[in-house]
Amino acid sequence: MIVYHFQCTAGQIMSVFPPSCAVFACSWTLAIHLLSFLLMTYSTAGNTRSPLVVLDQYEGSGIRLICKSEEVRSPELLQLSWIDGKGQELPATPATLSNSSIASSFLLEWSSGNAVSCRIINKSSKTSIGSTSLVIADIFFPSTSLCMVGFFVIAVLIIALIIVTILMLKQHRWTIALSENDLLALEEEKAHLKRVLEEEKSKVEEALRKAQEEFAKTMAELEFRRALSYAVDVTLDSKCTHPKLNIKEKNKVNYLGLGQKGLTGALIAVANEGYSSGKMYWEVEVKDKLDWELGVLTETARKRLEEEKLENPLEEGYVSIRWFGRQYHCAGGNSVINGQNEKCEVVGVFLDMDEEVLSFYNVHLMCPIQSIPAKFFEKMYPFFNPGNDDSFLGVRPIRIPPCLISL
CATH class of the missing domain: 2.60.40.10 (Immunoglobulins)
Known part of the structure; x- marks a missing residue:
C-alpha cells in the first residue's frame, strides 16, 4: 500500500x-x-x-x-x-x-x-x-471565510445607511419651513451629506482596489508555484557553444573575449537536454549582468548552429527574452515588453509544450515577467546568452519557497 x-x-x-x-x-x-x-x-x-x-x-x-x-x-x-x-x-x-x-x-x-x-x-x-x-x-478543502462574509455584510449595511440617509433627507425636506433661510440651511445640509457620501464611496473603492491587487498578486504566485513543480536539470553542451564562451561546472557560462572587437555569430550555449512534450521549468542566475538572453530553440536551428560552428547569428526557430538597455525584449530583441521592466537576479523559465507557451518569472518576487505563445512542432532546447561581460550566467538548483509567503 x-x-x-x-x-x-x-x-x-x-x-x-x-x-x-x-x-x-x-x-x-x-x-x-x-x-x-x-x-x-x-x-x-x-x-x-x-x-x-x-x-x-x-x-x-x-x-x-x-x-x-x-x-x-x-x-x-x-x-x-x-x-x-x-x-x-x-x-x-x-x-x-x-x-x-x-x-x-x-x-x-x-x-x-x-x-x-x-x-x-x-x-x-x-x-x-x-x-x-x-x-x-x-x-x-474549500471553505467560506467569516472575514469575507463580514466584509460583504458591512458593505450591505453601508448601502442601507446611504439609502436611509437619503430617505430621511427627503422627509426632512418636506417638514421644514419654506422660508428662504430654511431653504438655504437645507441646501447646505444636502451638500454636506453629498460630501460625506463621496468620501465613503472613495474609501470603499480604495479598499476594493487594494483587494484586487492582493488577489492578482496571489494568483501570480500560485501560477509561479505551479510552474515550479515541473523543475528539471539542465546542463550545457560544449559542442554547441560559441568558441568565445567558457563553460564551468556543466551549467555555468561566461564570455572570454572581453575587450576584443569583431565578434560574430551566435554568442550562445545550447543545453544537452531537449524536450518534445510536457512541462519543464528551470532557473537561471543573471545577477547584475547588463545584457543577457534566455530562451529555447528548435532541433533544426540547433543542427544548423552545429554545422556552421555558431559563426552565424540566430535568425529563426527560437523564442527568447533578452535584457538590455534596462528593458526586457521578446523574440531576439524585436519588441519591448510593456509593464514589467524591473530587473531581477534570478529568472525562472517555464516551457509548456502542451499549452504551447514559454513563460518567464521573477523568482524573488514570484511574479511573471512575460509569457510568449509559440508553436512547438519539434524538440526544443534551452539556450543561454551571457552577454559580452566576463561574469557568469548559470542554471541553479531549484529552491522551494516557503508556503504561500505572499499571503
Whole structure:
C-alpha cells in the first residue's frame, strides 16, 4: 500500500496573512491549485501494479480524484473500489475499461473525511491485489471565510445607511419651513451629506482596489508555484557553444573575449537536454549582468548552429527574452515588453509544450515577467546568452519557497 499525505498547517498560513479579508478568503479557494501535479509512485504486487491516484480538479465543494491502473492483464476481470478511512466503500463512477487499463473517478468532499483508498479487486476471488491510499489535509478543502462574509455584510449595511440617509433627507425636506433661510440651511445640509457620501464611496473603492491587487498578486504566485513543480536539470553542451564562451561546472557560462572587437555569430550555449512534450521549468542566475538572453530553440536551428560552428547569428526557430538597455525584449530583441521592466537576479523559465507557451518569472518576487505563445512542432532546447561581460550566467538548483509567503 502507498499513502500520500499533503499538509500545510493553519499556523503557517495565518502567520503570513495580510489584513485584507478578501484575500484571506480567496487563498482558501485557490489552495487546491497547489495540488495540480500527478502522484506517480508505483509498487508491484504480482503481475498488477498499485493503481495511480490523480488529483484531477476542484469541483463544487470537493476534489475530483481519478484512480487508474495501466498495463494490466485482463482488465475485465478486475474492478476498482474506493474505501474511506473507516473501511467503508464509497460511491464512485463506473469503471472504464480499455485493452490494458481500468479507471474510475470519485468526488472527495470534506464531509466524507480526508482519507481515501483505491483498491484493485479480483472479481473472481474478491481479493485486493493492489491499493493506493491518499490523505489530504483539511486546509486544501474549500471553505467560506467569516472575514469575507463580514466584509460583504458591512458593505450591505453601508448601502442601507446611504439609502436611509437619503430617505430621511427627503422627509426632512418636506417638514421644514419654506422660508428662504430654511431653504438655504437645507441646501447646505444636502451638500454636506453629498460630501460625506463621496468620501465613503472613495474609501470603499480604495479598499476594493487594494483587494484586487492582493488577489492578482496571489494568483501570480500560485501560477509561479505551479510552474515550479515541473523543475528539471539542465546542463550545457560544449559542442554547441560559441568558441568565445567558457563553460564551468556543466551549467555555468561566461564570455572570454572581453575587450576584443569583431565578434560574430551566435554568442550562445545550447543545453544537452531537449524536450518534445510536457512541462519543464528551470532557473537561471543573471545577477547584475547588463545584457543577457534566455530562451529555447528548435532541433533544426540547433543542427544548423552545429554545422556552421555558431559563426552565424540566430535568425529563426527560437523564442527568447533578452535584457538590455534596462528593458526586457521578446523574440531576439524585436519588441519591448510593456509593464514589467524591473530587473531581477534570478529568472525562472517555464516551457509548456502542451499549452504551447514559454513563460518567464521573477523568482524573488514570484511574479511573471512575460509569457510568449509559440508553436512547438519539434524538440526544443534551452539556450543561454551571457552577454559580452566576463561574469557568469548559470542554471541553479531549484529552491522551494516557503508556503504561500505572499499571503
